Amino acid sequence: MPEFRKDPVVERWVIIAAERAKRPQGKPERVHMADTGICPFCPGNESMTPPAVLVLAEDNALPGEANWSVRVVPNKYPALVDQENLAPRTDGLFNSMHGAGAHEVVIESAQHEIGMAALSERNIELVLHAYRGRLRQWRGDQRWGYALIYKNQGAEAGATLAHSHSQIAALPMVPKEPLEEIEAAKKYFASAGRCVYCVIAQRESEIDRRVVLENERFMVFCPFASRVAGETWILPKRHSSCFESGSKEDFLALARSLRETLVRLSRCFNEPSLNYFLHNNPLSEPENDYCHWHLEILPKLHHVAGFEWGSGCYMNPLAPEDAARQLREASL
């Protein structure tokens, strides 16, 4: 049974998840090709994963065993388990509770593609629809405080399987990173009367030195205080606190923007390993004026090392203005 533990000094949660040590280890290519020769995410191998909780197919065809484009399945090596009881324990210093939550895998394509940049616009749109579907599901579930959608692509980014996939973790609390963002955004709104992310989108468009691409609905840019080389954010230009409340047109435009961004990153930085994650409104919060969802993409071009661990401050060897220029100039 996984366990949440809270650091006795600072506001930091960890999940002690010994089950995850049983995952196949090694480079994604090795796990798939050499070690077993079988990809559990490829069509025909559906029995190698737990049964799907959501299946989507192209062109509104009825999805079936041999006819799907995106499958969402429970993680076979979950860091969190579906259970009501948190059973908090404390001795006054050390606090822990059951690792209650949900942990799912979004298998993004029926093709054994390693990089999401290789997927079609329509395929990526279906991935986004899968995110929306699961977020709506979790928003209706009173047990969870936050649902984090994230991607590990490539061995350096922590992937243990090569086939293009992302993950969803539903947590009982709002974790530290989104919590700090939301509290800061709330504070900004209280003092300035505007959403700080709306202000950022507008200022980035005006300054126009960190913009990777901009269209009617989305702003894609390398943020002013980028932590890592090539860090790129996708932000809706019109204020929106809940990702899953977007319209059909929003998701189509997002699929287009995300695909172009991934292709530019891939061309520019030689198919880098990367992480991305969605910062969205907490599950228990209604739509509001201060929280503004966005997708943060972090290529793995250099190591985060002792300085970052020890200080919480980041050393970035590539100015975001230069990263954005390189990304804009990448040939498609």
Next chain:
Amino acid sequence: MPEFRKDPVVERWVIIAAERAKRPQGKPERVHMADTGICPFCPGNESMTPPAVLVLAEDNALPGEANWSVRVVPNKYPALVDQENLAPRTDGLFNSMHGAGAHEVVIESAQHEIGMAALSERNIELVLHAYRGRLRQWRGDQRWGYALIYKNQGAEAGATLAHSHSQIAALPMVPKEPLEEIEAAKKYFASAGRCVYCVIAQRESEIDRRVVLENERFMVFCPFASRVAGETWILPKRHSSCFESGSKEDFLALARSLRETLVRLSRCFNEPSLNYFLHNNPLSEPENDYCHWHLEILPKLHHVAGFEWGSGCYMNPLAPEDAARQLREASL
């Protein structure tokens, strides 16, 4: 000129340091052996580094060009530069200032050793004396708020040179991680009337399930909420806020404890890449009852990935109780 930038939403600093992109890249072994064949940290190659700011030799011999055990030199590719003027800039949203500070390298041995575990106890003692010397230097310098000592050992931990070394960064502010710790420790002291780290050391000794080794002066243990597999802390048992105020006997005992810890980690986890860093009292703070210095060692046995980046919460596949048992049982 490197630049500090503050995230416009959360309390997060980054250093945009394009100079660092000029560092030799690749695996440490490759940089040293195949690419150039010359290690800039080996005796005889002193001219390849900037002139030393501190040199220590064995047995109180006078250190010279060909007779040193530990050298501290300015980093050739500094993320921070020695300058008084912070020149803060703001447009109300985006805040930045010059990357003022110091960035030094501690060359830990005259032998071309890759792992610090291979160094003698006396050699490690001299490394600790070098830390003490530089911390005393920086504590007298009114410009800086915090000095972070950290180590990147092995390519996965971000090292770009193989020869055993650590680094010191003097920063104009107290950065986020130590600041959060200190504020929490202050709060704990205000309510409980005791140092939280003193309480932790005592409780860990009583519980005795996460202790790696314990002697008269130091407690070495895998912390309750370990972020990564094999995370190990070294904490003085008697309250001490400033690392550099330790006695000769303290440093000797610390050298012994650190060496044994590194050897155990090396045996147990097959010479892992690792980071360590020293959390010490801020430079401008006098000795006090709530801040308690400690060394945090983080082996790199798995990747920190999208979940950790997006949530600030950690998934750890090895319970600290199991890690501590394995470390205790490792044969020396």
